[in-house]
Amino acid sequence: xxxxxxxxxxxxxxxxxxxxxxxxxxxxxxxxxxxxxxxxxxxxxxxxxxxxxxxxxxxxxxxxxxxxxxxxxxxxxxxxxxxxxxxxxxxxxxxxxxxxxxxxxxxxxxxxxxxxxxxxxxxxxxx
Numbered sequence: 001x002x003x004x005x006x007x008x009x010x011x012x013x014x015x016x017x018x019x020x021x022x023x024x025x026x027x028x029x030x031x032x033x034x035x036x037x038x039x040x041x042x043x044x045x046x047x048x049x050x051x052x053x054x055x056x057x058x059x060x061x062x063x064x065x066x067x068x069x070x071x072x073x074x075x076x077x078x079x080x081x082x083x084x085x086x087x088x089x090x091x092x093x094x095x096x097x098x099x100x101x102x103x104x105x106x107x108x109x110x111x112x113x114x115x116x117x118x119x120x121x122x123x124x125x126x127x
Contacts, residue, residue: 002098002125003039023089026097027052028070028121030114032080039086039096044108048077052091055121063122070121072114079108085121098123 002010012018029035029052033042044050055070086099100123108114 001037001100002123003096004037005095006097024056025054026057027088027091027094028055028066029086029088030072030082030108031084031086031099033083034101035084035086035096035099039088039099042084043086044079044082048079049073049075050079050108052088054091057087057123060119063124065119065123066116066121068118070116074113075108075110078110081105082108082114087123100124 009018009020013020029039030044030050031042032044035041035043046052050073053070053072056067057064058067082102083105084099084101087097088094089097100121106112106114
């Protein structure tokens, strides 16, 4: 799901010629449920070994996907079952770009170090 911010920028650029300079680095956050339209629902709070991680994305066919591995810190407390990720243009605050459901949810338990290989995090504009 892409955010209202992303849709407005895309339509403004594509249909209206509005200038837009995208971020060069994006930040990935993890969620224990659907992040919702604002991207903030079910977010894992920073701490206990978890912080948002920077990453870059590329277009591959109809998907935007991470270009290199994205690795989060080891959990020092149980953080729940991660089912979604979201992408932002800043590590805190910033604009919500979009989110997608993970193909393989996982338990972010003590000692677990989540790592997503290149191409594992994919977002697609729904038809």
